[in-house]
Amino acid sequence: MTAPIEVTDSDKSAQPEAVLQGVSRKAIQGRSLGRIAWMRLKRDKVAMAGGAVVLLLILVAIFAPLIVKLLGHPPNEFHQELVDPTLGKPYGSFGGISWDFLLGVEPGNGRDLFSRIVYGAQISMLVGFLATLVSVIIGTVLGVISGYFGGWVDTLISRTMDAFLAFPLLLFAIALAGVSPNELLGLSGNGLRIAMLVFIIGFFSWPYIGRIVRGQTLSLRQREFVDAARSLGARSPYILFKEILPNLVAPILVYSTLMIPTNILFEAALSFLGVGINPPTPSWGGMLTEATRVYSVAPHFVIIPGLAIFLTVMAFNLFGDGLRDALDPRAR
Template sequence: MSNTISVNNKLPTATRKKDKVIVTTMKRLFKNKLAVLGFAIILGLIIMSVFAPWLATYDPSKQNLVASELPVFSDGHWLGTDNYGRDVWSRIVYGSRISLLVGIAAVSLGLLGGITLGLLGGFYKKLDGIIMRIVDLLFSFPGILLAMLIIAILGTSLVNVAIAISIWSIPSCARIVRGSVLSIKQKEYIMALKSLGASDLRIMIRHILPNAMAPIIVFATMRMGTAILSTASLSYLGLGAQPPTPEWGAMISQGQSYMWTSPHLTIIPGIAIMLTVFAFNVLGDGLRDALDPNMDIQ
């Protein structure tokens, strides 16, 4: 009876400790006003992309040359229309969906490759040198040029943009994970697991990776902003979204010829990109501070 009580007491204690860590992290995060603002903007962006068919007032690709280049706050087109008479608000709404999907796909693929290389390099000393040389090789190319090179090989499409940005993300992620693994694998409990005969795969997946998640979460959040900005940049250069796809970078490219007559065609998608990148960056900064165990709650 006493043994049962002691075991049952240990489980709630561990659960309470985990819950306390989560609550403490959330308190730290929500004390950061900029991080809260960033979170609110991202939440609004997610809602906009999910409910795009209901929020958009027009078909984003439907042309109406009679109503082309209408200014902001025009009747029925509160953000105006472009040179083909397409509703700018509807294109911004659907563009948020494209930006988020490409960003999530690019960051997810980058994390998959980076975490795998980082775990293997940090855990196996023999592989570390080879993997780090590959990472250094990828680092030798400027990121946007590496993405352009990959797209030139694969072809222009949003799928290839996601692949290119993910390859660009791998070396940074691999270095972050490797650094965490090198630190964690020296801990006593890892040594104990090895002595008990636990497999390397189990140790890496069940014990090292969960303890390395804090820097990975911060990296993924901040990388989302970079991925969305890179997608817009590549689409602006004609290497990503192709007309009439309502993508923010492509909208800026199409609107730059009308900068003096209809500046809203460039300014509005530019503001959308700026706010999105700002939101992910400040949220990433807030998460970095909140997940820092040395931060004290005032």
């Protein structure tokens, strides 16, 4: 027979009721999924560095006129007195870099390279973001419809995706740019070119995100919370907008950050081939085209636009990879 356990004064002081009397009654706050993702993202220094570069590029694109007014010269203003008329090479070292021309001047005509890089960022960001927005909207809508309803709707949309993926997009863009009119729907000049690039890139790229959204929807429609909503009498529009779409935000957001640099590269490639932005409006791809004719006397004219494209694409990719890891519910 065991002896009774004696309760001492120290044991009494450790009772939960006594402990709680001296503790603040402040409610314990839970952490939302967004806050958890932000805490994970902050721990990824590489992704945060990429996000900082992306934010800087966006600010440069938005405030391009102000930046050029303070630190540069008009992008299409010639400074031929800074260029050797015989060789076409800028005077001075490193392409004529000085306090007045931060990145030097273009060979031949002496235009401010810094100003043209800044305005080129404006074109690249505009086309990249708008084309991504178009493809995300179309791909999300059709992907959700295809994955949720299934049957002949899924078959029709899936075969349409296959047809778009098999389409020679680059050849189509070159052909369309060659036959496009000078004015259409009230747009002309580079405004029409930008709208055409957004249409080509965005409208023909939606199957990439559409397939991802369709696959996620096929998985989500079998989950318990969707069955619970159906059992309570919820209709399809409610289930799509209130149950399925909120769970698709993370993959859509991650894939969008990876599509933007792809679209920027595509715009630069079209401008490099001469079917993108019309000169003299600056674009990074168009600057590389002009640089191929003078790279032997001014190699900086090739390096600087190429480096701008490289840093932009790298920053978006690093940020997208970090965002994907932060939004992964299985990550620790």
